Amino acid sequence: MIVCNNLAKNFKKVHAVSDVSFEAEDGKITALLGLNGSGKSTTLRMISGLLKPKTGEALIDNISPARAPRQAQARLGLFPDRFGLYPHLTVREHIDYFGRLHGLAGRTLTTAVDQIAERLELSPILNRRTEGFSTGQSMRTALARALVHDPQNLVLDEPTRGLDVKGVKQLRRVLIEARDSGRCVVFSSHVMPEVERIADHFVIIADGRTVAAGNLQEILSQADASELEVAFMRLSEPGTVQTEGQVQ
Amino acid sequence: MIIGALNIARKEWKDGLRDRRSFLSAVVYSAIGPIAIFAILNGLAAEVNNETATRLAVLGTGHAPVLVNLIENRDLQVFEIQDQEPIDALAEYDAVLAISESFADKLGKVQQAELELFVDRTKDAGMKSIERVRRAMGAVQSRYVSTRLISRGVNPEIINAIDLKVRSVEEKSVETWAISRLLVLFFVMAPFFASLSIAADMTAGERERDALQPLLMQPVSRWSIVLGKWIVATGIGLLGVTATILAASFAVNASPTTEIGILLYASAGAQWDMMIILAPFVGLVVALQMLIALIAKSYKEAQTYLSLLLFLPIVVAFAAVFKKEYTPDVGYAPMVHQLGLLQRALLDQPLDPALTAMGAGLTLAATGFCLFACVKTYQSERMLRG
Incomplete structure (x- = not known):
């Protein structure tokens, strides 16, 4: 379970995140929605222990990544906004490397690598x-890297970016499998139909603040809309009046 | 921390060996350098061996036959010419000595007799001939003066108030010192070249490829990351330095150094000493390279900074060590220490264990400081910015 309580982060005079709070439960897929620059990636980086919040805190299964980063990171499977693969290493070597960084070794590691490779059709x-890999192949390698240690919590930053239909379908299957096995899944995305299709819980972030959180019905009701996309725009940019069918 | 560092090292080793740039930078210096040394030493030897006598054409030998016999020696080969302009004769000879008709007459009257030496100073042979003819004339002059003094009943030794006798006390020739300095600088620069590429790639390159963020998201301490990378880059640096020492020693030993008065022989013991001297220094160079490369946001930027760092050993060598007159000045400061000790090893002087250990200790302390600074840099949130 991932909990964020009043997270805030600024870079010098820029307030990237002002007040973000939400709860992502186990067995559910939580979608973080927000326009570019709304603070989604900064929030996910605070969850992953890369950035320390100025105020507030994130908790991964009740462990604060700011206070105990390695314990919190051990419970996380992280998929960053860029794949960041090593071109001279093979897919197996990538998965093996990250498995080792999570303390796996010997036969346990070999089995874990083979299982995740089969699961992701790698x-x-x-x-x-990995040099010259397609976006889909890179995505699956990065996902395998994040899942090799079978983490309780999975955090993905814009995972569908640049993927073709097949890639999105594969990703969707993996996230649903993780949710169904009781894992906590948090991801950020811009693709509303995709989000609506798989997410159980929605958190809308605008200007570094949580402006709405709840299931689909609760979000639609709060925005007085019948489509997620319209609700998202109304809640993200309250000054802009969006009527049904006008969203471009 | 150790297991984490070994896991990082394992990956970096594999990655580094597959990277052509890293491999080339480790190997090329150790291959090209010794070839250059071999070429320099053999070139010097060839020059010495090919040293030929100056071809001196003498115009008017009949006016001073004794003089002509006196000046001919190992360095001066005399040729008689007649009815030829001195300038034209220079096309065939290195210098032309013109003896006037009045030469013998003036000599007989105890007057100053003039000779003319025609040379083309734009040519090496021409410049050399001036010195050689002067030297030969000096000997002839002394002889004529002595003869004149004796004929007047004067002891010729009275004109020599001071007799300066030069006695060389150095064990090694000037050339030996000069070449050993060159070699020492060459050895000290080896780690800078050998680990340049891998240090840049595993830090700035990783950041440029966006691979740093996924790594920092893993439950591994920053010390493990830094140590793992440092171990591998140091290992590659040591391989490069070992290859350089072996190849350069072979080049020195295979060159005809004694023919040019250079008494250098890189024995197995000297090679071993050089490895002991350089091993801690390689670690420091790598730590420094990593620290500098971490500031860069791309491989190319890091490569630029690290290329500038190559000037450091040259500056230190000339400012702190080589300014002393042919004496290896062994201080404790890193690099100064290694430069001095390497020169001693090359000149077959025994290493002082206490001095060596003290310098190595300071070098390791400086390495620890650089690694600590690397850890602090990795902990900084600035590292995540593009």
């Missing part, structure tokens, strides 16, 4: 170096 390219 077996045919398992021994290929």
Whole structure:
């Protein structure tokens, strides 16, 4: 379970996050929605222990990544906004490396690598170096890297970015499997139909603040809308009046 | 922390060896440098061996046959010419000595007799011939003066108030010192070249490829990350330095150094001493390179900074060590210490264990400081900015 309480973060005079609070429960997929620059990625970086909040705190299964980053990170599977693969390493070597960083070794590690490779249909390219990989292949490698240690919590920053239909479908399947096995899944996205299709819980962030949180019905009701996209725009930019069917 | 560092090192080793740039930077210096040394030493030897006598054409030998016999020696080969302009003769000879008709007459009257030496100073042979003819004339002059003094009943030694006798006390020739300095600088620069590429790639390169963020998200301490990378880059640096020492020693030993008065022989013991001297220094160079590369946001930027760092050993060598007159000045400061000790090793002087340990200790302390600074840099949130 991931909990954020009044998170705030600024970079010198820029307030990236002012007040973000939400709860992402186990067994549910939580979507973080927000326009560019709204503070989604900064929030996810505070959850992953990369950034320390100025005020407030994030808790990963009741462990604060700001106070005990390594314990919190051990319970997280993280998928950053950029894949960041090593071109000279094979897919197997990537997964193996990150598995080792999570303390896996020997037969446990080998089994974990083989299982995740099969689950993400990586077996045919398992021994290929990642240089020249397609976006889909890179995404699956990065996802395998995040899942190899079977984390309780999965955090993904814009995971569908640049993916084709097949890639999105594969990703959707993995996230649903994780939710169904009782994991906590948090992801940020711009693709409303995709979000609406798989998320159980929605958190809308605007100007570094949580402006709405709840299930689909609660969000639609709060925005007095019948479509998520309209609700998102009304809640993100309250000054802009959006009527049904006008969203571009 | 150790297991984490080993996991990082394992990955970096694999990654580094597959990176052509890292591999080349580790190997090329150790291959090209010794070839250059071999070429320099053999070139010097060839020059010495090919030293030929000056071809001196003499115009008017009949006016001073004794003089011509006296000046001919190992360095001066005399040729008689007649009815030829001195300038034209220079096309064939290194210098032309013109003896006037009045030469013998003036000599007989105990007057100053003039000779003319024609040379083309734009040519090496021409410049050399001036010195050689002067030297030969000096000997002839002494002889004529002595003869004149004796004929007047004067002891010729009275004109020599001071007799300066130069006695060389140095064990090694000037050339030996000069070449050993060159070699020492060459060895000290080896780690800067050997680990440059891998240090830049595993830090700035990783950041440029967006691979740093995923790494920092893992439950591994910053010390593990820094140590893991440092171990691998130091290992590659040590391989490069070892190859450089072995190849350069082979080049020195295979060169005809004694023919040019250079008494250098890099024995197995000297090679071992050089490894002991350089090993801690390699660690420091890598730590410094990592620290500098961490400031850069791209591989190319890091490469630029690290290329500028290559000037450091040259500046230190000339400012702190080589300014002393042919004496290896061994201080404790890193690099100064290694430069001095390396020169001693090359000149086959025994290493002082206490001095060596003290310098190595300071070098390791400086390495620790650089690694600590690397950890602090990795802990900084600035590292996540593009």
